[in-house]
Amino acid sequence: SYVLTQPPSVSVAPGQTARITCGGNNIGSKSVHWYQQKPGQAPVLVVYDDSDRPSGIPERFSGSNSGNTATLTISRVEAGDEADYYCQVWDSSSDHRVVFGTGTKVTVL
């Protein structure tokens, strides 16, 4: 089965840039989506199709995807960005599975 690997944690100072990676075999050939989840809340889509942002999501959130790694970048990090982040792909061609990454806890110092 397809596996998406994320670092367990990332720490960043306010105003700096956080980068969260999502590793998967030839992930660059798939569309990657990213979700933010704060404690006690449902996940929120922050980036879809590698690099697009839903309406209402700040431009500080951006994404890229190439080769075996997709990356979510959070620029000018704010205290409110502290949350868990998950990448996700959907295999529409073979077994139609949805796969989530292992999740990354972003801590704002």
Added chain:
Amino acid sequence: EVQLVESGGGLVQPGGSLRLSCAASGFTVSSNYMSWVRQAPGKGLEWVSVIYSGGSTYYADSVKGRFTISRDNSKNTLYLQMNSLRAEDTAVYYCARGSPTVVTLGYWGQGTLVTVSS
């Protein structure tokens, strides 16, 4: 406004059954890809099942043969029938809406807690 409201969670004994509901408003369930995602206490997100707008259904290996996803178009509601429940099924269960053609989960419900314990 898109809204998803789950219900039906609770405490159930191992081997028991439970049916979760997800009442939708602001859009048509049958026109979109709808999914169930769960999260065990302190753990990450785990995909459970998806139903496509055309009616095809797919499941994670961990629930295949025990869980059934379905929808009632007249009630605009998504369901998850869960049988032969195990302790490892204990989780918050979320329903989520994709688009008419892809599983990009742009809308989520607030979740309902299922606890499997004797």
